[in-house]
Amino acid sequence: MKKLVLLLSLVVLSFVFVGCGETTTEATTAASTTEAATTTEATTTEATTAEADLTYEIALVTDVGNIDDKSFNEGAWNGVVQYATDNDISYTYYRPTEDSDAARVESIDAAIAAGAKVVVCPGYLFETAVYEAQAAHPTIAFLLLDGEPHTADYVTYETKENTHNILYQEEQAGFLAGYAAVMDGYRELGFMGGMAVPAVIRFGYGYVQGADYAADELGLTAGDVNIKFGYADAFWASPELETKMDLWYSGGTEVVFAAGGGLYLSVVAAAENTTDGKVIGVDVDQVAESDRIITSAMKGLTSSVYGSLSRFYDNSMTWQALYAGKTSVLGAITGGIGLPTADASWGFDTFTVADYDAIFALLVDGTVVVGTAIDAAPTVSLVTVEYDQ
Amino acid sequence: MLKDIKSPQVKKKRVISDKSLTFISALFAILAGLVMSFILLYILEATKAESNYALPVQVFNNFLTYAFKDTRSIIKVLYNAAPLILVGLSVGFAFKAGLFNIGATGQYTVAAFFSLVAVILWGFPWWAAILVAMITGGLWGFVPGYFKAKFNINEVITTIMLNWVALYFTKLLLYNLPELRTLPPGNRTDPIAYHNPTGLLPDLGLKELTGSSFINIGIIIAIVVAIIIYIVMNKTTFGFEIKACGHNKDASIYAGIKAKRTIVLTMIISGALAGIAGAVSFLAGTIQFTTDSVLLPMGFNGIPVALLAFSNPLGIVVSGVFIGYLYVGGQAFEGVYSSEVTNIILSVIIYFSAFALIVSQMIRRKLSNGNDDSGTGKGNIFKRIKEKTVSLFKKKEDVVENDEEEVTN
Amino acid sequence: MENYIIEMENIRKEFPGVVANDNITLRLKKGEIHALLGENGAGKSTLMSVLFGLYVPEKGVIKKNGEVVNIANPNAANALGIGMVHQHFKLVEVFTVLENIILGAEPTKNGFLTTKEARDKVVNLSEKFNLKVDVDAVIEDISVGMQQRVEILKMLYRNNEVLIFDEPTAVLTPQEIDELMKIMKNLIKEDKSILFISHKLNEIMSVCNRVSVLRKGKYIGTVDVKDTTTSKLSEMMVGRHVEGVKLSDVKKKGKVVLDVDNITVISKSHKNNAVNNVSFQVHEGEILGIAGIEGNGQTELVYGITGLEKISEGRVLLDGQDLTKKSIRERNLMGMSHIPEDRHKHGLVLDYNLANNLALKKYFQEGFHKRGFINKSRVIEHAEKLIEDFDIRSGKGATTPARSMSGGNQQKAIIAREIDCESKLLVAVQPTRGLDVGAIENIHRTLIAQRDNDKAILMISLELDEILDISDRILVMYNGEIVAELDPKKTSANEIGLYMVGSKVQDKAPKKEVKANAKRH
Structure with a gap:
């Protein structure tokens, strides 16, 4: 028994020493493995034993996912990290203990108790929580992405002065993705959304409209372009989804728009089971995740969070009149959406960046208007859409 | 349990009673878990570029005291504890009968769903919804019990499979019951409060008073149920039969106990207990039932709760509150450490807690004075x-x- | 200085709370058969496990040929030429004899198994020592005696020179025992040395050179067999003078209590019926003993009678009432008590305390509960009465966990519970299995008292001595059938043995030993 204890303490000690060694020599490996999330904002570079300051000025509360979802939460989180590190402001994130409004409110409260001055809330799930929190904490600023505060019964919508909402015109991003795919020669398309929530539906319906628009422009006949349209009912990967995607790809689908958090993993895996199945990413530029990703229908999450935070701090930590209690709808005009045009992210063969700029300009000047309705499928003339269920 | 010790000279001989032995070993297990998790936290800190060795101490201290920070935290502990206790009772009850009900999750899920159906669609009050949950949970427990008794199919397999059946069955129903779902996204059930306030577990007016939406009578239900189970287990012929079956099925059959009937009944009761847990969780009006394709973790949390308490119903109340306390304490890590660290720390402590049985065996071996020649x-x-x-x-x-x-x- | 091949000096082995071996010294001469005698729990197996490397002693040294050796594990023991035949054979049932013999010492060439040489070696050994085996037979098809020969060959194949036999005769018929004795004598002629663990005095007297006696973990002494007698040995073993239990005169047969009418029980392990068309009757005031080698249907017969298993054909009548379709509890209430074969599997809930175990067949009866709530004080009272009446000894009285009681007292508790039911019929299966001499005596007396009290007793035992000693009538079971009915006064162990292996059948043509010749499937 004694030996065991001795052994154990040796192991522990060795860890401690290794740790010290790394910190004193400022080993880069250690730095890279450090959780980006958990910066303690310590300004010293050596190991210290000083009383730690456990207050964080910018806080992000996640909805049900985590900050590494390669998608929504991560996009917003990156905006927080960038702005905070650029300006040397303390920041952190919180994950609610359960998927409920009460828990989200609790996390917001915890963030504020830990010194948060501005709380970033990504996702429509925060609508009710922010509705409550903005009233309970009038001196704290809230940035709500993808939603507008309302009561749980959807009767009262109210955005107070300390809150700023950002909505994205996902339908435009979807439109561009669908347009680009068809213009590039794809005819068998697929759309796999996470859950039938408004943002995802807009992505999907925009995608359908974009494909239809391209078909018309190319002078195709009805039925030339087919779209399979479905929801995974989850924002993460699953073997069932991969099987379903296998069926799609083996059934002739050439490219699938994976619109929903981590579920792209299943879609990419299925695509990689085929010789040339392709995937369209979502929210952020996901090209780094797989060479099968030809493009991504991006929302400018990172940039809009970064921009909002900088405007907030520049205006002595209050929302400017333009934003206070207001909702910004970010689309092509404000650069809130788009496809990545960097060479590395451009997976198209015949569809060029110039073509993209052209259609983007049409969206900006209003020549092309993408329907925003989500309660009914968009009317299309040329593409055939096969809806699940 | 030990009330039946009559002879006084016997008591003197004992170095340590069974009850205190279990208590001590549970404490040991918890302590080991705490120490281990602290060491882990320390190591994690050490691997950072900018280690601050005061940080783990400070955060760990916060972790231990977080639950006593204010009334709302204490309320949250009880809120967490209520379903944990009930699920722990479900698992522990089956344990006593020698069955491993790993399907508490499935029973919990089905029962939770039907309690919501009862409240939202049928306008039932909360207590009727709990009854519905008991029936559906019991039904979900009956199936593996029946298979075990009739065809000797291992309940571990059948209950695990039924977990998935429960998950997709409720999902299917939720899709096909649009009246049950919220307005636009429609991926979760409608909040009960705006639908049928009588369906919410009563909060005795304390919600207003404390300002916490986590307060309700769930913990009282859990404690009452625990007492009932304790009485059934230790004072009745039925409990005698269940325990006999659990300890030695062959001997029970030999003694004329209908072991098959006992197994089926045990599983029904175990399922019903998990069912009450489901109802207590969801009738609190906080979480909503979603269409997510993941097994609800609450059902599995019952296993460490039961293990830590050696399946003793009253012990389960304590261990349930303890684990509820840990979860609340875990919030102290939020912000400072990543949420993964929180989960690791909690898991390590809970993991070690489950070793309570081994610790007690070790102590027993040490103390045994040698008449064990079985x-x-x-x-x-x-x-x-x-x-x-x-x-x-x-x-x-x-x-x-x-x-x-x-x-x- | 004598020529000792193995010397175990001052061995001390402790288990938590128990000193299993307390300063024991054992010296084995080269070329002798040395018996290790002691009751169950005397420390024989522990001592041998130390020698075989299964346990490491706290104190003491082991010498081989005068040199101190360190035996850390069975492989080390093997390397030193020490082999052991365990009481429960360590054979792979689905492997052939040859495969089992070479298992763990497989001859290989370039990584492939080469059995040719091994086969020759095994065949040679089996001829040299007269160990008849069929090297290609599968273990599960061959008789217990042959399995034991396989175990012996295993040791010889590994060139072991010190052979430990752990209670080798427990599983054998009288004929097989004679055969084994011959084999052992052959082995010492070839310079092997044998340690023979037993508690059967006559065997020791007939084959061994010297005998060392252990009692309760302590070393009592070593004597030359030629200088001693069975009664002296038995006194050394038990620590006091022992007298056997004998039946009083046969009383006049009473009326039939148990009537087993042509019953058949299907086997769970093989295709044939475990019990095939068996009929017999047990009368008031009679002990009917059923003898047979393990696995010939006795267990299933008992299961059929007591209701633990369904019978596929026939009827069982108790006092004229048909109970074929009755549940176990109904049978108990109709007047059937059952001392089960395996007291840990069936007889006791080991994690229950003594009081609860004693109430196992009473708790549901009036007085023991009130509207489903158990009357604990009544349970304790009941237990205390039985503890008193049957002299059940335990550390904490009624609240002692059954697990912590000695085997003899566990068995006493079961017998107390069963007799307390005041049943007309007592089915006693191996009532003295694994118990020491004192306990056996006690239990035999109790059974006889029951018989004298006009109860009907059906006793099934593998111990021929027990059957011969206290039965009024003997049935022999072989292959699921009753092959003989004998009068204990007019028969002998040898005669019963012939019936037990099926080489003799009353009123029927003799059958061959099918099992041994069974072909591989």
Whole structure:
């Protein structure tokens, strides 16, 4: 028994020493493995034993996912990290203990108790929580992405002065993705959304409209372009989804728009089971995740969070009149959406960046208007859409 | 349990009573978990570029005291504890009968769903919804119980499978019951409060008073149920039969106990308990039932709760509150450490808690004064393991001594 | 200085709370058969396990040919030429004899198994020592005696020179025992040395050179067999003078209590019926003993009678009432008590305390509960009465966990519970299995008292001595059938043995030993 204890303490000690060694020599490996999330904002570079300051000025509360979802939460989180590190402001994130409004409110409260001055809330799930929190904490600023505060019964919508909402015109991003795919020669398309929530539906319906628009422009006949349209009912990967995607790809689908958090993993895996199945990413530029990703229908999450935070701090930590209690709808005009045009992210063969700029300009000047309705499928003339269920 | 000890001279002989032994070993297990998790936290800190060794101490301290921070935290502990206790009772009750109900999750899910159906669609009050949950949970427990009794199919397999059946069955129903779902996204059930306030567990007016939406009578229900189970287990012929079956099924059959009937009944009751847990969780009006394709973790949390309490119903109340306390404490890590760290720390403590049984066996071996010659089963294995380990160390010592001798020579 | 091949000096082995071996010294001469005698729990197996490397002793040294050796594990023991035949054979049932013999010492060439040489070696050994085996037979098809020969060959194949036999005769018929004795004598002629563990005095007297006696973990002494007698040995073993239990005169047969009418029980382990068309009757005031080798249907017969298993054909009548379709509890209430074969599997809930175990067949009866709530004080009272009446000894009285009681007292508790039911019929299966001499005596007396009290007793035992000693009538079971009915006064162990292996059948043509010749499938 004694030996065991001795052994154990040796192991522990060795860890401690290794740790010290790394910190004193400022080993880069250690730095890279450090959780980006958990910066303690310590300004010293050596190991210290000083009383730690456990207050964080910018806080992000996640909805049900985590900050590494390669998608929504991560996009917003990156905006927080960038702005905070650029300006040397303390920041952190919180994950609610359960998927409920009460828990989200609790996390917001915890963030504020830990010194948060501005709380970033990504996702429509925060609508009710922010509705409550903005009233309970009038001196704290809230940035709500993808939603507008309302009561749980959807009767009262109210955005107070300390809150700023950002909505994205996902339908435009979807439109561009669908347009680009068809213009590039794809005819068998697929759309796999996470859950039938408004943002995802807009992505999907925009995608359908974009494909239809391209078909018309190319002078195709009805039925030339087919779209399979479905929801995974989850924002993460699953073997069932991969099987379903296998069926799609083996059934002739050439490219699938994976619109929903981590579920792209299943879609990419299925695509990689085929010789040339392709995937369209979502929210952020996901090209780094797989060479099968030809493009991504991006929302400018990172940039809009970064921009909002900088405007907030520049205006002595209050929302400017333009934003206070207001909702910004970010689309092509404000650069809130788009496809990545960097060479590395451009997976198209015949569809060029110039073509993209052209259609983007049409969206900006209003020549092309993408329907925003989500309660009914968009009317299309040329593409055939096969809806699940 | 130990009330039946009559002879006084017997008591004097005991070095340590079974009850305090279990208590001590549970404490040991928890302590080991805390120490281990702290060491882990320390190591994590050490691997950082900018280690601040005060941080883990500070955060760990916060972790332990977080639950006593204010009334709302204490309320949250009880809120967490209520379903944990009930699920723990479900698992523990089955344990006592020698069954491993790993399907508490499925029973919990189905029952939770139907309690919501009862409240939202049928306008039932909360207590009627709990009854519905008991029936559906019991039904979900009956199936593996029946298969076990009739065809001797291992309940672990059937309950695991039924977990998935429960998950997709409720999902399917939720899709096909649009009246149950919220307005636009429609991926979760409608909040009960705006639908049928009588369906919410009563909060006795304390919600207003405390300002916490986590307060309700769930914890009272859990404690009452625990007491009932305790009485059934320890005072009735039915409990006698269940425990006999659990300890030794063959002997129970030999003694004329209808073991098959007992197994089925046990599983029904176990399922019903998980069912109450489901109702208590969801009728709190906080979480909503979603269409997510993941098994609800609450059902599995019952396993460590039961293990830590040696399946003793009253012990489960304590261990349920303890684990509820840990979860609340875990919030102290939020912000400072990543949420993964929180989960690791909690898991380590809970993991070690589940070792309470082994700790008690170790203590028992140490204390046993040698009239154990039954020679079969576990005892023997433990003896052998100990034998082996002891000899292992012995050998090493010998080697070391020899080495020293050589050096001195 | 004598020529000792193995010397175990001052061995001390402790288990938590128990000193299993307390300062024991054992010296084995080269070329002798040395018996290790002691009751169950005397420390024989522990001592041998130390020698075989399964346990490491706290104190003491082991010498081989005068040199101190360190035996850390069975492999080390093997390397030193020490082999052991365990009481429960360590054979792979689905392997052939040859495969089992070479298992763990497989001859290989370039990583492939080469059995040719091994086969020759095994065949040679089996001829040299007269160990008849069919090297290609599968273990599960061959008789217990042959399995034991396989175990012996295993040791010889590994060139072991010190052979430990752990209670080798427990599983054998009288004929097989004679055969084994011959084999052992052959072995010492070839310079092997044998340690023979037993508690059967006559065997020791007939084959061994010297005998060392252990009692309660302590070393009592070593004597030359030629200088001693069975009664002296038995006194050394038990620590006091022992007298056997004998039946009083046969009383006049009473009326039939148990009537087993042509019953058949299907086997769970093989295709044939475990019990095939068996009929017999047990009368008031009679002990009917059923003898047979393990696995010939006795267990299933008992299961059929007591209701633990369904019978596929026939009827069982108790006092004229048909109970074929009755549940176990109904049978108990109709007047059937059952001392089960395996007291740990069936007889006791080991994790229950003594009081609860004693109430196992009473708790549901009036007085023991009130509207489903158990009357604990009544349970304790009941237990205390039985503890008193049957002299059940335990550390904490009624609240002692059954697990912590000694085997003899566990068995006493079961017998107390069963007799307390005041049943007309007592089915006693191996009532003295694994118990020491004192306990056996005690239990035999109790059974006889029951018989004298006009109860009907059906006793099934593998111990021929027990059957011969206390039965009024003997049935022999072989292959699921009753092959003989004998009068204990007019028969002998040898005669019963012939019936037990099926080489003799009353009123029927003799059958061959099918099992041994069974072909591989």
